[in-house]
Amino acid sequence: MRRLIGWTAGVVGVAALARMLARRRGHHAPPPPAPAPVDDHAEALRRKLDETRAAEAPGLGTSAAGPPEREPEAAKESLDVRVIVRDVFATMDDLRQDYHLMLLSEVVPDFRATHQLRGLFELANYALAPGGRMVFNVFLARGGYTPDRGVREFGQQEYTSIFTRHEMSAAAAGLPLELVADDSVYDYEKEHLPEGAWPQTSWYANWVSGLDVFPVERDESPIELRWLVFQKRR
Ligand SMILES: C[S@@+](CC[C@H](N)C(=O)[O-])C[C@H]1O[C@@H](n2cnc3c(N)ncnc32)[C@H](O)[C@@H]1O
Numbered sequence: 001m002r003r004l005i006g007w008t009a010g011v012v013g014v015a016a017l018a019r020m021l022a023r024r025r026g027h028h029a030p031p032p033p034a035p036a037p038v039d040d041h042a043e044a045l046r047r048k049l050d051e052t053r054a055a056e057a058p059g060l061g062t063s064a065a066g067p068p069e070r071e072p073e074a075a076k077e078s079l080d081v082r083v084i085v086r087d088v089f090a091t092m093d094d095l096r097q098d099y100h101l102m103l104l105s106e107v108v109p110d111f112r113a114t115h116q117l118r119g120l121f122e123l124a125n126y127a128l129a130p131g132g133r134m135v136f137n138v139f140l141a142r143g144g145y146t147p148d149r150g151v152r153e154f155g156q157q158e159y160t161s162i163f164t165r166h167e168m169s170a171a172a173a174g175l176p177l178e179l180v181a182d183d184s185v186y187d188y189e190k191e192h193l194p195e196g197a198w199p200q201t202s203w204y205a206n207w208v209s210g211l212d213v214f215p216v217e218r219d220e221s222p223i224e225l226r227w228l229v230f231q232k233r234r
Helices: 002-012 014-028 041-056 067-076 114-127 149-157 165-172 185-192 204-208
Strands: 099-104 128-141 177-184 223-232
Touching: 099 114, 114 128, 114 165, 114 177, 114 223, 128 165, 177 185, 185 204, 185 223, 204 223
Parallel strands: 099 128
Antiparallel strands: 128 223, 177 223
16 A cells, blocks of 8 residues: 555655545545636646646645645555655655556656656666556557657647657567556546546547547547556566
């Protein structure tokens, strides 16, 4: 549990963890006022980024309950949480090497270059225990499509950084990490979310299908967001 929570806090997002804690607290603290619903996808993601960045990086924004305050808050809930606030690539020196799960939701679509993908696999190789798994979602090109520089840069403006299968394999090359699951975010979440929970927002289904970059029918899109699971060899 400690390992899962540690990575969830550090990588998935402190804001999300705080929301979870707040939900568990229920009557002890009123929830913060909900922002007005947004139908525009880019605006909604921008808000999410602002919210998570404000919570994760005090230097980049302000937060009423920043990470230093969250460790005691988590302790009250008997959750053994260690919050690390920084660029995930800054250093590995103080990380444990026995995590069972690394989870990065909507983080890789923020990346800009293949060396960041490589950095992610090196991080997983360093921090995961044998048998541990790294789960992340990433926009992958389909059917041999290779985006040119213009498409990649436009994608980056739409929170849709695109990588090819070849770039993904090259990033993991030589490391003891094996791809054990590879699912379409659209198909997987539509099938597995509870009744009524899909799609999560008005724009989510189009965004995960790559339609913010390619305004075509879903099955014609040359990219899609996929959930990948890599496991470290035992
Ligand atoms: C679209 S938000 C997703 C937030 C949260 N994971 C979620 O699913 O709600 C993208 C997040 O990735 C984080 N991110 C991107 N690159 C990062 C890096 N190198 N180190 C740490 N965080 C990073 C951003 O700070 C931002 O919080």
